[in-house]
Amino acid sequence: HSIKMAGFRDDQKCTFPLQSIQDVVKLFRIELERGDEPNLALLSIVVGSVENLLTCNRYLSPRNETESEQNVKPNFPILELSTVEALYCKFESQIKGCVDVTQYRGNSYASRELVKKTSDIIWSSLTRSYCKDRAHLQTLYSYLTGEKNFGNKLDCFGVAFAVVAACQILGYSDVHLALSEDHAWVIFGKDGEETAEVTWHGKGNEDKRGQPVCGPTAQKSWLYLNGHPVKCNRHTEVAALVSGINPSISATADSKELATLQQKLLWLLYDQGDLKNYPMAIGNLGDLEEINPTPGRSSPIDLFHQAIFAAQTHYANHHVYPYTYLGGFFYRNGQYKDALEAWANAADVIRKYNYGREDEEIYKEFLEIANDLIPHLVKVVSNQAIEAPEKAESNCLHDPQCFAHLLRFYDGLCAWEEESSTPVLHIGWARPLVATISKFPAKTRSHVDIKISEEKEEKVDDEKNGSVNRRHSHGRRDSLQKNDVKNEEDIVKTKVNGSTNVSDKKAGK
């Protein structure tokens, strides 16, 4: 691993100074189309600089100074090569200065010690305490700018990305990013068989940096996707960097320029085939296309279905977000039956997991769908039924399939809870459920064909012949105690019309 100092190639330099969205897209195109690897640190510094200029300090063109605040139109900043080069050299010398690769000489693959050492360098140089879930903390620009105690900030994803960018600078092309739907870690070694935690997750959880991702926690928890994370190559790492662009200026305003840059970069990656195994990036593109459609490009619905197809093809349909991207789109556009179906399909994914203490993000996602979005949906359609009785036939509340989707949604949540260490549902879920079910007339409910099949359900129980006694979070116990069941035969599998899943977990897979 030769220790050569920085120096960008001429084809990288020629795009500077960057003064438009097109200039940044051109730099990314050069980096992505080269035979060699795209330079993660360079691209992260560029994206972070542009994001900072467009969202943190409002960039005003002279003529706007006098105009009133609300119609400020920020122009695109001018990003000089010298600025980027200085930050890159700072990162490179920090990394090369701290890691003595001579002691790892000869191993063509990274070792756990090297990965841990690299993670320690990033970790120990972070500002002591700062708000970890603030925006704009995901790039090396945030890490490298500002003096101690004012700079050196990274969020959870940003630390993992920085470790991979550092290992690239040290010459380890085997160290890659692994992404779940709410966490990031690294893979390395021959065929990427080794895994290592390099960052923290959530609040109040002890970090497990240096440890491999394995064992019971990683097996059944959504946080680790049960062995189906997105295993990145350099191009997918660029896609993760682009997906992480955050156009928000404030809680209510976004930078249009930055959103456009993110959208164009995602289409560039899409056209190169770099999003094919990255469902969330395709979903992000779908969200951007809903806000600002690109003429001649796929519709948001097509993109969300491509994300679902990617998850089904590459990840054994173990990802939840592709369905919640689609469900959210249908909900926002008043296509309520399709929204219920998408959310039922999301629940068919989560049923494969056991709920654990680090799965809060997806718990909140399902809580919002069940206790906020579906009750609102049902209120809207029941008002429609009153205001337009002539359209009752097409109304969701008179459609047994809608009721079937609703039952499948809740059945998935119940199955998620079964055999989990932590309860999912509690009385706070019951009130909205009762309100929702009671809006469906008995006639609709009676048409749902619930098949009782005599299939014996393979229950994989830790305790012999009796499942774990669980208390609800409020200490209330189930009316029917699981261990009241006399024996296995009494547990029958009910099939709700239109659903067919014998979940992997139950089938003992």
Ligand SMILES: CC1(C)CN=C(N2CCN(c3ncnc4sc(CCF)cc34)CC2)S1
């Ligand atoms: C349907 C939704 C609620 C809308 N946005 C969603 N996301 C926004 C973008 N997200 C992401 N987008 C691209 N890549 C990644 S990697 C990752 C785990 C931390 F590293 C998260 C994430 C997370 C999920 S899910």
